[in-house]
Amino acid sequence: MNPRSVLIALVALIAIALGTWTSYRLMSPPPVPRTATVFPASAVLPEFSLLDQYGNAIGREVFTGQWDLVFFGFTHCPDICPLTMQTLANARQRLAESGHDPLPRIVLVSVDPERDTPDVMSQYVDYFGDDNLGITGELDEVRKLTKSLGIYFEKTAVVDDAYSVDHSAIVIVLNPRGEFHALFSAPHDVANFVHDLPIIMAQP
Amino acid sequence: MTRRFLTLALIALLAACSVEKVPLVASDVSIKKPMPGMNMSAGYLTLTNNTSQSIIITHVTSPQFGSVEMHESVLEDGMSRMYALGNLTILPGHTVRFEPGGKHLMLMRPSIGADAVTLDFYAGKAVVLTVDTSLQD
Numbered sequence: 001m002n003p004r005s006v007l008i009a010l011v012a013l014i015a016i017a018l019g020t021w022t023s024y025r026l027m028s029p030p031p032v033p034r035t036a037t038v039f040p041a042s043a044v045l046p047e048f049s050l051l052d053q054y055g056n057a058i059g060r061e062v063f064t065g066q067w068d069l070v071f072f073g074f075t076h077c078p079d080i081c082p083l084t085m086q087t088l089a090n091a092r093q094r095l096a097e098s099g100h101d102p103l104p105r106i107v108l109v110s111v112d113p114e115r116d117t118p119d120v121m122s123q124y125v126d127y128f129g130d131d132n133l134g135i136t137g138e139l140d141e142v143r144k145l146t147k148s149l150g151i152y153f154e155k156t157a158v159v160d161d162a163y164s165v166d167h168s169a170i171v172i173v174l175n176p177r178g179e180f181h182a183l184f185s186a187p188h189d190v191a192n193f194v195h196d197l198p199i200i201m202a203q204p
Numbered sequence: 205m206t207r208r209f210l211t212l213a214l215i216a217l218l219a220a221c222s223v224e225k226v227p228l229v230a231s232d233v234s235i236k237k238p239m240p241g242m243n244m245s246a247g248y249l250t251l252t253n254n255t256s257q258s259i260i261i262t263h264v265t266s267p268q269f270g271s272v273e274m275h276e277s278v279l280e281d282g283m284s285r286m287y288a289l290g291n292l293t294i295l296p297g298h299t300v301r302f303e304p305g306g307k308h309l310m311l312m313r314p315s316i317g318a319d320a321v322t323l324d325f326y327a328g329k330a331v332v333l334t335v336d337t338s339l340q341d
Contacts, residue, residue, distance in 0.1 A: 073284075075239075078246040079277045080284045082239070083304045123241035158275070158288050169284040186279055187305065 033196035035184060038203070042179035048144040050109075050137035053122035058135065063178035067104040067201050068133075069193075070172040072151050074112030074165050075124045081108075084188055088171065089128040091193035100198055103131075104173075109145065110136040111153035111167045149180055173200060227255045228294070228325070228333045232301075235321055237339040238314055247272075247309030247323070248302045249335065253294040259332060261292040265324045270313025272323065277305055 045060045052058050069088050073081035088106045095103055108125050110116035113136045116124075121134030136142075146153065146168075153167035169186035171193075182200050184192065228251060235247040253259045264272040274289040289307065294300050302308050309323070318339070325333040 075242060076244065077284075077286070078244055078310050079275070079286070079304060079308045082246070120241055124239060127239045152283065156285075158273075158286065164286045166283050166285045168282055169279060170282060185282065186284065 031199050033182070033199050035189075035192040036173070036182050036196040036200060037185070038182040038200060039180065042175055042177070042181045043148070044179055045174075046144050046148045048141050050135050050141050050145070051118050053118050053125055053134035053136075055118040060178055062133070062135075063107075063174045065176055066102065067176060067197075068107050068172075068174040069104045070107040070109060070149075070174060072109045072111050072146060072153065072167050074110050074167070075116050075120055076112060077164070080169065084169070084171070084186075085125075085128045087188045087190055088193070090190045091197070092129065094190060094194045095197060098194075102201075104197060104201070105131055105133055107133045107135065109142065110134070111142065111146070111151075112155075112165050113137055113139055113142055173197075228253055228259055230333060230335045233335055233337045235309075235311065235337060235339055237341060243314065244310060244312040245314070245339075246304075247311055248304065249309075250299055250301045251294055251325075251333070252299045253296060256296045258296060259294045260327055261294070261325050261332070262328055263326050264309060265326070266311065266322055268315045268318040268321050269311040271311075273310045273312075274302075274307065275310045276307045279305075 045063065047060060050058055052062070069092075071081075071084050071088065073084065075081070085106070085108065092103055092106060106125075106129060108121070110121060116134075116136045118134070118136060121136050125132040125134035145151075149172055151168045151170070151172075153165055156164050156166050158164045169188075171184040171186075171188060172180060173182040173184070175181040181203075184196070231250045231252070233247075233249040236245050238245040251261075261274070264274060266272050274292055276287050276289055278285050278287065292300065292307075300307065311321075321337050321339060323335040323337070324331045325335070
């Protein structure tokens with residue numbers, strides 16, 4: 001075989017390989033979330049008037065400009081709430097380590113504003129990371145937000161005069177337009193967030 | 205002869221004692237330091253009943269905490285709920301785990317500066333297990 005024939009065969013082989021790879025890329029389905037539920041149409045949040053962990057007045061515009069992972073809980077919850085906050089913090093850390101940019105913000109909205117003052121919220125959310133947001137305020141204003149997101153919560157007696165708060169355990173994903181975009185159902189797992197969030201956040 | 209018999213009996217008794225299991229055993233004990241600004245924490249551990257009878261834990265106390273309660277977190281229809289456990293029955297030969305997202309000890313009103321923690325598990329008026337541990341960061 002002369003050099004010209006070898007060259008033609010080589011070019012043909014490369015062309016076939018490129019064609020196969022391109023068709024595979026075009027025909028293979030895009031990655032889909034493993035556990036998260038992504039809504040076909042994002043929902044706009046209602047107006048509300050609450051406080052961040054520094055005592056600043058905030059409204060729904062606080063959710064614009066970044067992806068948010070929003071959990072509804074309370075600081076006197078000894079088990080599920082710190083477990084969920086730590087899961088979200090670990091997932092965010094794993095995404096950071098893999099070079100994912102931007103990173104979602106972690107938000108805790110208190111369903112126990114009676115005990116969760118801004119100062120209490122500040123110490124609590126800071127424990128799980130520097131960039132977290134804590135939200136508290138008047139109960140009626142909290143309910144405006146929870147109702148629009150399908151979050152349910154209820155104060156319950158535990159022992160004597162001590163009380164707990166039963167609450168929805170989902171984690172809500174808000175897109176940078178501040179819209180209800182997706183949700184993760186409990187029980188929560190770091191690996192599921194690490195797998196699904198890049199896919200969700202790649203969506204417009 | 206009598207001396208030899210007594211010696212053998214003593215050896216047999218000591219051997220029996222050495223293989224006898226502790227009735228109730230705690231393992232994997234973990235109590236986190238209360239978070240900043242918080243006056244409570246959660247405790248986790250595994251309890252194993254090595255006896256041939258059920259052991260019923262009625263309550264738990266700690267000198268380092270104002271109160272200790274046995275609670276259970278459950279996920280029901282997407283809701284996170286917490287219940288106070290009444291008596292906790294550990295069947296013969298069984299193990300009960302207190303772990304994140306499930307049964308846990310709710311430890312409230314910690315003593316300031318206490319790092320060492322003692323937990324006393326009661327069956328009625330009797331202490332059936334004492335656990336000494338340290339708070340974890």
